[in-house]
Amino acid sequence: METIKNYLDNMFTNLPKTNELIKLYNDLLLNMEEKYKELKNDGKSENEAIGIVISEFGNIDELINELEIDTIEKGSGLPTITLEEANEFMTTKKKSGFLIGIGVVLCILGAATLILFDGIMNNTYLGKRLSEDAQNLPGVISLFVLVVIAVALFIYSGMKLEKYKYLKEPFDLPISLKSNIEQKFKAFSPTYMISTILGVSLCILSPVAILIIDALGNESLENYGVVALLTMIAGAVFIFIYFGNIKKSYSILLKTDNFSKEKTEDKVSEAVTAIIWPLAVIIFLISGLIFNKWHINWIIFPITGILFGMFKAVHKIIKGNK
Known part of the structure; x- marks a missing residue:
C-alpha cells in the first residue's frame, strides 16, 4: 500500500498545491487503495496487485487535461504561456537561428570570396593584366554585398524576436504544456548531439585542404585551400x-533555476565570443593577405577554440566557487 502512495506522491511532486489538485490526489489515492484491496481479495499477490493498480493509473497529464483542472496556482500574478504562444515562439526562434546562421555564413563567405578573387587574379592571364586596385575590386565588392545582406538578416531576425522579450521574465507554464515541450526536447536531443558532432568535425577537418595543397607544393593553389577552410568553418558555424x-x-x-543562474554566465560567454572569433578572423586575414602565411595561419582557429574552451571552463569554476 505504501508503494502506491509513494508512486502517487512522485506523480504530483512537481504540481502546484491547488485545491483541485489536492482533491484529485485524495480521490486517486482512495480509488487506487480500493482497487488494490479488491485485487488482493481476488487472490492476487501484493506485487501483482500493485502492478495492476499502477498500470491502470494512466498518464497524469492526460487525466488533468480530461478533467480540465487548472495547474497554475491562483494569485501567482505571473503571465501564463499558452500552447499557441509556445509553438509560435519556437517556430520564430528556429527561423531566427536559420537567418542568423545564413548571415554569419555570408560574412565568412565574404572573406572567402575576397581570397578567392585574389587567387584568381594572381593566377590568370586576365588578372595579371589588371592593376592592383582593379584586381582587388571584385573581391571587395562581393565582400560588401554579402555583409550588407547578412546585416539585413540580423536586423530582421532581431525584430522578429523582439515581441518575445517578455519570456526573459518569470512566467507560468501549464503542466500539460510543459510535459509536451519536454517530450519534444527529449526527441530533439539526439539531433542536437549529432549536429554538434558534425560541426566540431567540420572545424577539425577544415585545414585538410590547406595541408594537402601545402604537401603538393603548389603555392598557386593556396588561396583555394583557404577558401575551402573558410567554407567548412561557415558550415560548422551555421550548424552551431x-x-x-x-x-x-x-x-x-x-x-x-539553473537556467536563470546561467544567464549571466551565458552573457559573459556571448560577449567573449563576439570579440574573440571576429578577432581570430581578422588576424587570419591579415596574416594571409599581407604576410602570405596561408600555409600555417589556419592554426589560428584551433588555438582560438582551445583558448575559448579553457576560458569557459575557468569561468565556470570561478562562478561555481562564489
Missing part, C-alpha cells in the same frame, strides 16, 4: 547557430 537556437528555445520555455 541553427541547432543552438532550437535548443535555446526549449531552454527558455522550460526555464528552471
Whole structure:
C-alpha cells in the first residue's frame, strides 16, 4: 500500500498545491487503495496487485487535461504561456537561428570570396593584366554585398524576436504544456548531439585542404585551400547557430533555476565570443593577405577554440566557487 502512495506522491511532486489538485490526489489515492484491496481479495499477490493498480493509473497529464483542472496556482500574478504562444515562439526562434546562421555564413563567405578573387587574379592571364586596385575590386565588392545582406538578416531576425522579450521574465507554464515541450526536447536531443558532432568535425577537418595543397607544393593553389577552410568553418558555424537556437528555445520555455543562474554566465560567454572569433578572423586575414602565411595561419582557429574552451571552463569554476 505504501508503494502506491509513494508512486502517487512522485506523480504530483512537481504540481502546484491547488485545491483541485489536492482533491484529485485524495480521490486517486482512495480509488487506487480500493482497487488494490479488491485485487488482493481476488487472490492476487501484493506485487501483482500493485502492478495492476499502477498500470491502470494512466498518464497524469492526460487525466488533468480530461478533467480540465487548472495547474497554475491562483494569485501567482505571473503571465501564463499558452500552447499557441509556445509553438509560435519556437517556430520564430528556429527561423531566427536559420537567418542568423545564413548571415554569419555570408560574412565568412565574404572573406572567402575576397581570397578567392585574389587567387584568381594572381593566377590568370586576365588578372595579371589588371592593376592592383582593379584586381582587388571584385573581391571587395562581393565582400560588401554579402555583409550588407547578412546585416539585413540580423536586423530582421532581431525584430522578429523582439515581441518575445517578455519570456526573459518569470512566467507560468501549464503542466500539460510543459510535459509536451519536454517530450519534444527529449526527441530533439539526439539531433542536437549529432549536429554538434558534425560541426566540431567540420572545424577539425577544415585545414585538410590547406595541408594537402601545402604537401603538393603548389603555392598557386593556396588561396583555394583557404577558401575551402573558410567554407567548412561557415558550415560548422551555421550548424552551431541553427541547432543552438532550437535548443535555446526549449531552454527558455522550460526555464528552471539553473537556467536563470546561467544567464549571466551565458552573457559573459556571448560577449567573449563576439570579440574573440571576429578577432581570430581578422588576424587570419591579415596574416594571409599581407604576410602570405596561408600555409600555417589556419592554426589560428584551433588555438582560438582551445583558448575559448579553457576560458569557459575557468569561468565556470570561478562562478561555481562564489
